[in-house]
Amino acid sequence: MVNLIKSFLNFIYPPSCSICGELVESHGNICSKCWMKFNWISNPKCYKCGYPFPADLDLGPKPMCPHCASGECGLDFIRSSCVYDDFSKNIMLPFKHANQLKYQTLMSRSMINCLRDLNLDVDVVIPVPLAYRRLFKRGYNQATLLARPIAKHFNAVLDVDSITRKYKSDMGHKTSKQRQENVRGVFKIKNIDNLRGKKILLVDDVMTSGATFYELNRVLRRAKVSAVYAVSFCRVVHAI
Numbered sequence: 001m002v003n004l005i006k007s008f009l010n011f012i013y014p015p016s017c018s019i020c021g022e023l024v025e026s027h028g029n030i031c032s033k034c035w036m037k038f039n040w041i042s043n044p045k046c047y048k049c050g051y052p053f054p055a056d057l058d059l060g061p062k063p064m065c066p067h068c069a070s071g072e073c074g075l076d077f078i079r080s081s082c083v084y085d086d087f088s089k090n091i092m093l094p095f096k097h098a099n100q101l102k103y104q105t106l107m108s109r110s111m112i113n114c115l116r117d118l119n120l121d122v123d124v125v126i127p128v129p130l131a132y133r134r135l136f137k138r139g140y141n142q143a144t145l146l147a148r149p150i151a152k153h154f155n156a157v158l159d160v161d162s163i164t165r166k167y168k169s170d171m172g173h174k175t176s177k178q179r180q181e182n183v184r185g186v187f188k189i190k191n192i193d194n195l196r197g198k199k200i201l202l203v204d205d206v207m208t209s210g211a212t213f214y215e216l217n218r219v220l221r222r223a224k225v226s227a228v229y230a231v232s233f234c235r236v237v238h239a240i
């Protein structure tokens with residue numbers, strides 16, 4: 001019966017690529033042409049933070065970038081689906097600011113996929129919080145929309161209440177050191193008991209310098225969580 005309804009709906013609303021509109025096999029998918037335009041992050045990459053290395057390097061099973069090798073990444077793992085470039089930017093920014101929610105399935109599915117080989121055990125999924133002022137202005141937190149299907153996949157609790165964020169002016173076009181300073185102290189944990197001892201997965205649409213994840217990791221460690229992972233749809237890749 002469910003299949004019959006599905007076929008009927010597919011007949012009325014044929015599944016189409018959420019980017020270019022080309023017909024595809026099932027709803028939420030994108031066509032192969034659009035798929036190829038992303039710079040998906042695969043191996044070799046930093047085992048800890050997912051920083052992509054050039055494809056032709058053979059670095060062994062668990063390579064690390066200099067940042068992680070020096071112990072500066074306090075998170076257990078960070079992963080991102082793709083590199084932030086002109087193509088992924090044109091998916092990510094409309095999703096963030098212009099209500100283009102049709103990209104939600106593509107983004108969250110690719111984020112679940114990029115975590116797959118880590119076999120993570122996750123208790124709580126936390127979308128990177130927006131300050132209330134931004135939330136009211138935008139009407140939704142794009143990270144929460146991505147976090148919901150991810151929490152479902154991990155059979156984990158989606159927690160949008162335990163951490164609050166103070167409003168600070170935009171971080172656009174700042175150096176990574178300025179971003180780190182700008183985000184320092186903006187997050188506050190309200191319900192430490194909800195998080196203590198838990199394995200936390202942070203979710204955001206883009207990782208720029210990593211400052212937001214690092215700062216959340218800092219406050220979560222103080223709350224004695226047992227692991228902190230993070231995933232973003234895209235990440236800015238600076239030369240290292």
Ligand SMILES: [Zn+2]
Pocket residue numbers: 017018019020021022030031032033034035
């Ligand atoms: Zn397409």
Ligand SMILES: [Zn+2]
Pocket residue numbers: 046047048049050051064065066067068069073
């Ligand atoms: Zn790394």
